Amino acid sequence: xxxxxxxxxxxxxxxxxxxxxxxxxxxxxxxxxxxxxxxxxxxxxxxxxxxxxxxxxxxxxxxxxxxxxxxxxxxxxxxxxxxxxxxxxxxxxxxxxxxxxxxxxxxxxxxxxxxxxxxxxxxxxxxxxxxxxxxxxxxxxxxxxxxxxxxxxxxxxxxxxxxxxxxxxxxxxxxxxxxxxxxxxxxxxxxxxxxxxxxxxxxxxxxxxxxxxxxxxxxxxxxxxxxxxxxxxxxxxxxxxxxxxxxxxxxxxxxxxxxxxxxxxxxxxxxxxxxxxxxxxxxxxxxxxxxxxxxxxxxxxxxxxxxxxxxxxxxxxxxxxxxxxxxxxxxxxxxxxxxxxxxxxxxxxxxxxxxxxxxxxxxxxxxxxxxxxxxxxxxxxxxxxxxxxxxxxxxxxxxxxxxxxxxxxxxxxxxxxxxxxxxxxxxxxxxxxxxxxxxxxxxxxxxxxxxxxx
Amino acid sequence: xxxxxxxxxxxxxxxxxxxxxxxxxxxxxxxxxxxxxxxxxxxxxxxxxxxxxxxxxxxxxxxxxxxxxxxxxxxxxxxxxxxxxxxxxxxxxxxxxxxxxxxxxxxxxxxxxxxxxxxxxxxxxxxxxxxxxxxxxxxxxxxxxxxxxxxxxxxxxxxxxxxxxxxxxxxxxxxxxxxxxxxxxxxxxxxxxxxxxxxxxxxxxxxxxxxxxxxxxxxxxxxxxxxxxxxxxxxxxxxxxxxxxxxxxxxxxxxxxxxxxxxxxxxxxxxxxxxxxxxxxxxxxxxxxxxxxxxxxxxxxxxxxxxxxxxxxxxxxxxxxxxxxxxxxxxxxxxxxxxxxxxxxxxxxxxxxxxxxxxxxxxxxxxxxxxxxxxxxxxxxxxxxxxxxxxxxxxxxxxxxxxxxxxxxxxxxxxxxxxxxxxxxxxxxxxxxxxxxxxxxxxxxxxxxxxxxxxxxxxxxxxxxxxxxxxxxxxxxxxxxxxxxx
Numbered sequence: 023x024x025x026x027x028x029x030x031x032x033x034x035x036x037x038x039x040x041x042x043x044x045x046x047x048x049x050x051x052x053x054x055x056x057x058x059x060x061x062x063x064x065x066x067x068x069x070x071x072x073x074x075x076x077x078x079x080x081x082x083x084x085x086x087x088x089x090x091x092x093x094x095x096x097x098x099x100x101x102x103x104x105x106x107x108x109x110x111x112x113x114x115x116x117x118x119x120x121x122x123x124x125x126x127x128x129x130x131x132x133x134x135x136x137x138x139x140x141x142x143x144x145x146x147x148x149x150x151x152x153x154x155x156x157x158x159x160x161x162x163x164x165x166x167x168x169x170x171x172x173x174x175x176x177x178x179x180x181x182x183x184x185x186x187x188x189x190x191x192x193x194x195x196x197x198x199x200x201x202x203x204x205x206x207x208x209x210x211x212x213x214x215x216x217x218x219x220x221x222x223x224x225x226x227x228x229x230x231x232x233x234x235x236x237x238x239x240x241x242x243x244x245x246x247x248x249x250x251x252x253x254x255x256x257x258x259x260x261x262x263x264x265x266x267x268x269x270x271x272x273x274x275x276x277x278x279x280x281x282x283x284x285x286x287x288x289x290x291x292x293x294x295x296x297x298x299x300x301x302x303x304x305x306x307x308x309x310x311x312x313x314x315x316x317x318x319x320x321x322x323x324x325x326x327x328x329x330x331x332x333x334x335x336x337x338x339x340x341x342x343x344x345x346x347x348x349x350x351x352x353x354x355x356x357x358x359x360x361x362x363x364x365x366x367x368x369x370x371x372x373x374x375x376x377x378x379x380x381x382x383x384x385x386x387x388x389x390x391x392x393x394x395x396x397x398x399x400x401x402x403x404x405x406x407x408x409x410x411x412x413x414x415x416x417x418x419x420x421x422x423x424x425x426x427x428x429x430x431x432x433x434x435x436x437x438x439x440x441x442x443x444x445x446x447x448x449x450x451x452x453x454x455x456x457x458x459x460x461x462x463x464x465x466x467x468x469x470x471x472x473x474x475x476x
Numbered sequence: 477x478x479x480x481x482x483x484x485x486x487x488x489x490x491x492x493x494x495x496x497x498x499x500x501x502x503x504x505x506x507x508x509x510x511x512x513x514x515x516x517x518x519x520x521x522x523x524x525x526x527x528x529x530x531x532x533x534x535x536x537x538x539x540x541x542x543x544x545x546x547x548x549x550x551x552x553x554x555x556x557x558x559x560x561x562x563x564x565x566x567x568x569x570x571x572x573x574x575x576x577x578x579x580x581x582x583x584x585x586x587x588x589x590x591x592x593x594x595x596x597x598x599x600x601x602x603x604x605x606x607x608x609x610x611x612x613x614x615x616x617x618x619x620x621x622x623x624x625x626x627x628x629x630x631x632x633x634x635x636x637x638x639x640x641x642x643x644x645x646x647x648x649x650x651x652x653x654x655x656x657x658x659x660x661x662x663x664x665x666x667x668x669x670x671x672x673x674x675x676x677x678x679x680x681x682x683x684x685x686x687x688x689x690x691x692x693x694x695x696x697x698x699x700x701x702x703x704x705x706x707x708x709x710x711x712x713x714x715x716x717x718x719x720x721x722x723x724x725x726x727x728x729x730x731x732x733x734x735x736x737x738x739x740x741x742x743x744x745x746x747x748x749x750x751x752x753x754x755x756x757x758x759x760x761x762x763x764x765x766x767x768x769x770x771x772x773x774x775x776x777x778x779x780x781x782x783x784x785x786x787x788x789x790x791x792x793x794x795x796x797x798x799x800x801x802x803x804x805x806x807x808x809x810x811x812x813x814x815x816x817x818x819x820x821x822x823x824x825x826x827x828x829x830x831x832x833x834x835x836x837x838x839x840x841x842x843x844x845x846x847x848x849x850x851x852x853x854x855x856x857x858x859x860x861x862x863x864x865x866x867x868x869x870x871x872x873x874x875x876x877x878x879x880x881x882x883x884x885x886x887x888x889x890x891x892x893x894x895x896x897x898x899x900x901x902x903x904x905x906x907x908x909x910x911x912x913x914x915x916x917x918x919x920x921x922x923x924x925x926x927x928x929x930x931x932x933x934x935x936x937x938x939x940x941x942x943x944x945x946x947x948x949x950x951x952x953x954x955x956x957x958x959x960x961x962x
Contacts, residue, residue, distance in 0.1 A: 388613055389610035394610075398650075401651075421640060421644045424639065424643050432632060432636070
């Protein structure tokens with residue numbers, strides 16, 4: 023028992039921090055809540071480091087302490103801290119500010135459970151915990167758009183969640199255990215693995231915004247505050263992807279899941295970028311492009327069984343994605359939500375302009391930026407596992423991606439329209455800090471990628 | 477001293493220094509640009525003096541990068557890359573001098589130029605597949621912003637087309653590199669060259685992917701369509717770098733990757749590649765003949781000249797005679813350098829003409845030779861060099877390529893027709909712009925000033941030197957080509 027708990031210190035720290043934050047919110051001390059959250063996240067990150075090389079399970083195999091869950095903590099916890107700072111910059115002084123921080127930490131706790139889950143029950147718990155918090159976060163602004171977005175998100179989540187739970191009962195019925203590690207017994211059985219697989223794709227695909235379960239994403243991102251959109255597009259999505267990895271690497275290959283995931287991946291990438299090409303709202307454009315990014319992550323999921331580069335690839339691209347997507351959203355918080363707001367942005371704010379170009383080129387996968395390293399890993403993994411066609415589609419989609427992101431970059435350097443007052447305001451220091459950190463990571467980790475997991 | 481690393485990264489460090497500098501006036505920016513590119517040029521001269529070795533790479537510099545997948549930071553040189561490195565550092569130095577008159581957002585311009593120089597030098601010196609790809613792609617980004625930011629009228633469209641076209645073009649190379657990696661377990665290009673890891677159908681697929689990438693870059697017919705648009709809209713120094721340096725990425729890759737890493741597949745596809753070279757040479761010449769826009773005309777002659785390089789490489793793969801093979805590769809490599817010198821100079825001269833007249837249409841000029849003798853005679857000399865006149869830079873290169881072609885695949889010698897066409901088009905351009913009756917509009921035109929002469933004269937001297945006494949350059953290339961392993 024003590025051993026089990028000692029491996030859960032980061033999770034325990036995070037949940038205690040969240041409870042303390044609720045207390046702070048009751049005392050109307052939002053700032054204190056923020057500090058507690060940041061300290062808690064930092065401490066949890068540091069305490070993850072010693073158990074990075076552990077490969078074990080706790081609580082009778084239901085919760086995994088392994089490479090994926092370890093790196094998930096190292097990626098999601100600092101990512102959450104950055105998101106907290108972004109939220110701070112956007113909603114300082116508003117009513118219920120502290121509850122937002124507490125909710126975010128609770129959603130991240132759910133994300134960690136998804137990334138470390140080794141059991142159907144933990145998986146469901148993670149899905150519910152991330153879901154409930156996220157609905158409330160999206161609804162925070164209390165206007166029509168946000169309410170509609172949250173409603174859509176909730177209904178979608180409720181339906182896909184129930185379908186997932188229903189489908190997963192087949193697995194339990196098939197092997198008599200809720201552990202993923204027992205799924206090997208399904209090898210060669212017809213139908214049962216498939217029903218569960220479809221259920222998982224629906225339930226987690228909704229969270230990761232895979233096509234065709236993505237419909238909620240653009241509305242939710244657009245209705246929510248930009249910083250919340252940034253948080254959801256990064257943390258809950260990555261959690262779902264890590265959960266995919268935890269489930270599917272135990273599912274027998276005979277059920278044909280790699281091919282199914284490969285098709286989902288190809289459709290998601292292509293659909294996401296094609297739709298992004300016609301958006302005029304910057305948040306929606308990035309929303310669709312991050313749907314496409316989920317498709318790229320699936321390249322790594324496809325290769326899980328056959329390539330040793332799949333897991334490192336997911337981790338590397340995951341880390342890169344946190345930095346570049348949060349960074350891009352943070353710049354959007356300065357520039358404004360419309361594509362028109364980007365006109366002349368690079369000339370008005372040269373440094374912010376360069377930084378935005380770095381984020382967008384990294385999202386495209388242009389070397390030597392961090393996003394490129396992640397994509398190389400995943401392309402290599404996909405080819406190694408025999409999915410050359412998928413890698414080709416991924417590579418062709420990089421061209422579409424360039425088209426999408428150039429739609430932001432090109433107007434940035436066109437002559438500016440008449441400058442409005444709001445653009446002259448200097449951005450919130452927390453936002454500048456977030457942009458600085460994410461830019462350094464995006465730029466620097468491209469060179470230092472060798473230090474990431476082998 | 478890791479001179480290769482120093483030369484590669486000094487430019488980008490200079491650019492970064494410029495970004496953090498408190499005083500970022502145009503004067504400081506251009507001063508920095510000239511100083512840095514000048515020092516890099518000196519460094520490459522020192523690198524040249526340290527020499528290359530036969531049968532492999534010299535002056536290797538290595539550092540761990542991503543050990544998990546066998547990718548490392550590896551730089552090195554041989555007789556193929558050294559001349560291109562020297563050409564690169566020279567053209568960037570001259571471009572920096574020429575660009576000193578640009579006042580619009582000068583610091584950004586200089587940073588982009590310096591970033592491009594790092595990318596170009598890195599591309600030629602990288603000995604690691606992944607590293608090569610990194611430099612190769614960074615150059616695209618730099619050139620995109622250069623054209624989009626400082627180009628002429630229709631620059632946005634041209635820049636977009638350039639970026640998307642060449643990115644689409646370069647992605648197949650990434651596939652080929654991943655294929656080479658998966659079959660060898662390392663990204664070390666020396667391993668790929670010494671023991672080509674792919675065979676059979678896999679090698680052929682990789683070759684097709686690489687040929688597509690490099691054909692876009694060279695550019696060869698029929699994937700050349702981005703070039704005229706990009707060249708016409710690019711600022712002058714951008715055109716010089718694009719034609720003088722970046723087109724060589726394509727031909728360099730053709731030899732380094734396609735020929736050396738998939739030699740058997742290359743030999744099998746040799747006749748097709750040769751045909752692409754012949755068609756490009758002929759097409760480029762005829763298309764150039766149809767232009768009245770001077771910049772477009774020179775752009776098309778680039779397709780023609782690079783067509784000869786493709787022919788040379790294809791012939792080298794087809795022949796069984798080692799002597800002929802060496803002649804073909806010597807000629808092809810020399811042609812890359814000559815094209816850089818001559819076309820670089822021609823784009824500089826057109827830029828100078830356009831600075832004065834704000835027009836590039838040859839029908840708007842006439843009789844300029846008396847008005848601007850320096851500009852006129854320089855253009856005439858370079859035009860003669862470009863059409864392959866003996867005694868000037870292109871002659872020894874094209875002569876060797878044709879000699880080897882005649883020996884190996886006599887049918888391909890029809891490409892020599894292109895020389896007649898280029899002769900015709902250059903004579904027509906010279907007659908229209910510099911001879912005939914003077915157009916009154918240009919009575920006030922100034923001749924080249926000191927800075928402009930400083931840019932042109934080194935290229936004039938080198939063009940004549942390579943034409944009259946090419947041995948110093950050929951020897952550098954020859955040692956490697958004789959022992960080139962493939």
